[in-house]
Amino acid sequence: MKHRKSVLKLNRTSSHRKAMFRNMVTSLFKHSSIKTTEAKAKGLRSIADKMITLAKRGDLHARRQALAYIQESDVVHTLFNEVAEKFDSRQGGYTRITKLGPRKGDVASMVQIELILD
Secondary structure, three states: OOOOOOOOOOOOOHHHHHHHHHHHHHHHHHHHEEEHHHHHHHHHHHHHHHHHHHHOOOOOOHHHHHHHOOOHHHHHHHHHHHHHHHHHOOOOEEEEEEEEOOOOOOEEEEEEEEEEEO
């Protein structure tokens, strides 16, 4: 049974998984949309929502916590200055996952995860 197991292991070691999600969340905030597999996107969604919540808080401690996870300081700067302003009236659901169909090589279900900046 998979009760109370909240982390998606994705058949990777913990260090590989942490590095992969750090790279993915940095790319998501840099480009505002990335294409990945469905399982990775579902794991990325919770991390991205936590980073946006930190940005909405906006204090120095939240900025340092985001800098500890996101790898580029200019991405953190745009996250705290531009993205946080767009999501200030929204209480959650900052990302959208759109299914794209199967990948040609291994038939993995591909999705596009994007920030909802409407």
